[in-house]
Amino acid sequence: MGSLVSFQDLNLLPDPPSSSTIAAAPTTTPLIRPKIEPKVEPFDEPMTQIQTHQLEPENPRLSLLRSSPTTSFPDSNDLNSVAEEPAASSKENLYSEFFRITEMFRSAFAQRMQKYGDVDVLDPNSGAIVPVPDQRQLVVSPRRYKKRSSELVRVTNLCIEDQRYFRNVVRRTRMLYDALRIFSMMDEDKRHGIGMGRKMRGDLKAAALLRSRGFWMNRDKRIVGSIPGVYIGDLFLFRMELCVVGLHGQVQAGIDYLPSSQSSNGEPIATSIIVSGGYEDDEDSGDVLIYTGHGGQGKFSGERCHQKLEGGNLALERSMHYGIELRVIRGIKHEGSLTTKVYVYDGLYRIVESWFDVGRSGFGVYKYRLLRIEGQPEMGSAIMRFTTTLKTRPLQARPMGYLSLDISMKKENVPIFLYNDIDSDHDPMYYDYLPRTVFPAFIYHAAGNNTGCDCLSGCDDGCVCAQKNGGEIAYDSSGFLLRGKPLIFECGAKCRCPQNCRNRVTQKGLKNRLEVFRSRETGWGVRTLDVIHAGTFICEYAGVVLTREQAQICSMNGDSLIYPSRFTERWKEWGDLSQVYQEYVSPTYPLIPPLDFAMDVSRMRNVACYISHSTSPNVLVQFVLYDHSNMMFPHLMLFAIENIPPMRELSLDYGVADEYTGKLSICN
Incomplete structure (x- = not known):
């Protein structure tokens, strides 16, 4: 069976080799690097003495009741001894008497329940006269969909049976998505008429339904490298379908990455990109790709301001630094399709170089040179271009x-x-x-x-x-x-x-x-x-x-x-x-x-x-x-x-x- 391998701890990685050697280096090359302490998440930080003191109640007896509701209360002699203490006050005596009467009433209430069985009490040891049910048991607000995991893993050692299994899972999921999309469009035509008015997109509705039912794949792990069951050359008509199978997790953004807030070492890590010609400075020659970072664009097209080394841009730079491979999906204009553009998975690439340059619009852009890893099947985008010539x-x-x-x-x-x-x-x-x-x-x-x-x-x-x-x-x-x-x-x-x-x-x-x-x-x-x-x-x-x-x-x-x-x-x-x-x-x-x-x-x-x-x-x-x-x-x-x-x-x-x-x- 195949296995999920936890992604290597980036804190233990060394300085990467030069750009000329990165492309040939295997992914599992051991690296050594000074450890970067990750940011401590809330609720994981050790409490300081000041924080502990703030959580303690002002009255020590109240603390005693909360920690041990079955503890016996002091009798009148004990109360008198407490009153004689220098630190005691009339206010404390008042609280003590209140607790004593409360406990007596609660005990009598519990005894009647045991004797006659005509009173329902959720918890006789709760300390309340009429116990109140836990509100958390009454108010249930389940999450509509599963949150995407921040754990990076690689899938390795897939035998033929594993490959068939994952391929069948992907095939059935995509079949369900397509059937939902076609049914959604048919339902819209019935309600509004064919070609009449503005209708909801079937691809978005199908994806939303699958997400609410928990059918989006690869949400429990964030996979680095190849996705099991997805083959090079696989074709997708809609971007939402990429999200459904977990090939690319961003609905609109071209760079899918693990944010720094979720990363173990506080640095963002990129896992996949979509190349669709949205940036004028991109250069695509197949096995070699010059990819322009995101940001800086105007509402319609062209750069309008300088790009910043943050978000996806920083994630690409960090992936290059650690030698992490990326999945590359190309968006291709295709006539006769349901949409003006189709998406083809073209395999794994490595970033070997990055730099800041002046783009064609005169604004600063970040550029990344990617090389396709050798030994993979032929790119689906290249096959599509070939068949265009082949038909004519x-x-x-x-x-x-x-x-x-x-x-x-x-x-x-x-x-x-x-x-x-x-x-x-x-x-x-x-x-x-x-x-x-x-x-x-x-x-x-x-x-x-x-x-x-x-x-x-x-x-x-x-x-x-x-x-x-x-x-x-x-x-x-x-x-x-x-x-x-x-x-x-x-x-x-x-x-x-x-x-x-x-x-x-x-x-x-x-x-x-x-x-x-x-x-x-x-x-x-x-x-x-x-x-x-x-x-x-x-x-x-x-x-x-x-x-x-x-x-x-x-x-x-x-x-x-x-x-x-x-x-x-x-x-x-x-x-x-x-x-x-x-x-x-x-x-x-x-x-x-x-x-x-x-x-x-x-x-x-x-x-x-x-x-x-x-x-x-x-x-x-x-x-x-x-x-x-x-x-x-x-x-x-x-x-x-x-x-x-x-x-x-x-x-x-x-x-x-x-x-x-x-x-x-x-x-x-």
Whole structure:
């Protein structure tokens, strides 16, 4: 199992090596430095004699009562002896008599309670005539969310099982965030109308809900270095999502750091930065980054005053001083995204140099030179720039390796590349491309195929097709899947709604550019060349549908068959809000019978047939009907269940793999 290693005590660190050696030095290099005494926190400081005296009561007898409520009070003889003391006064005698009478009344009250049991007393030893319950037990004001920890740790020694576990936790958390965000936007559209008025942002509402429920990750520890379960190249559509997974803890600030008030040695420590082009003096060449500190900017852009060596700027300088690595997230402008900018995690960097300089606006700025640590996977931002060229000029970007620039032969809306720079295998070129599933003719004659909705401008939750889906349309106004269901009914040829109806998503075909490629790990696989948002329809899993009898005959011939009933029901995970809302009920309508058919892909197939198997997939199978009403023969439609960055391989959970190789023969 992996372990959490407490971050090294900065008080024990020595003077760091020169800037030329910092980049190559490992993080765990022992350092020696004169100890800096940390600031003593309140309530931890030892009390002085003056403070102790101030807490003591003026009357020593009152102190005695408070410390030991069961102590017997002095009788009249003792009181007389006290009165004879030189320091005694009539006022003290008055207090003594008051305490004596009070104790007598309290004792009688407790005795009656024991004898008759008709009086409730919370604490018979409290010293009160009528004991008052502790107000702390009545007034409960729990914190709405867990406060972020100030303890710095590194996560080390992660085995493969640990990596899979943390990856699955991150995947499920992000899936929950995306589902909440889509539901929030859908709810706003219902209340205010699509595109009408100013609405609350779904990303902020989803993050607030997860925070109030305690779903924000890595709050109990503040991690230095890599975050378990977050991979280099992971894509985030919103900054709030960075906070949810703990990659960057600041909602707006570009520098995330541990403040000096929380640090063990009284010095701030930076842990991550976001590079998004917000400062005109930044210089970004990939592995080398000149990062400008924060502060000094005007309301809109440009420097308006000198920056100060405080806050995040000082934290960056201290991280350089101690040789602490930083997580770097880049904000990239991206067309076609839900937002104008997406965020990509690019790995770990070290600060090797810092200086104060005059910026382009004429004001002083702090600059930091960062070098990317060697041995890490390729940066996600570099891959995104590469795919931008690849989609428009593929032969210029990769002169060698292409077998076809469109294996669909224009049967899809966008071309599908075929790439192999590993070996001489050309297998996908030997199959006819099948863009849609071919069903037996008899299923189109089933009852109910002649019914459709009468919506003229578009369907809503009150139309006939919505009633087939349990009273709601399965997609939002942008075409994102709201939540997975056993079966989804889309509008078909008998419906009067237009083609841009939001209940006609999967029948419109492929929209994102895909590439079938050869891999040493998975054989043939599929990767995207575009950014695919969570909840987006990708493509259909197409083949020739066979009945049970036909499938038995074809299997004896060794044909490649796909059994839809074996796909794991990953649709149950998408949109499942039971962890957030206790009253949430998973959809069970409409119930469909067990699927008892197979799909032959031995001669005709489409791009989906090359998607690899995974137990932690990023794509799910959703059953859909639109061209017929026979629930025993649905279409197999594929949706993304997480944000998939360019050049990331697509994966499905087929449910059953080859018992010898652990892979599906269809994928290899």
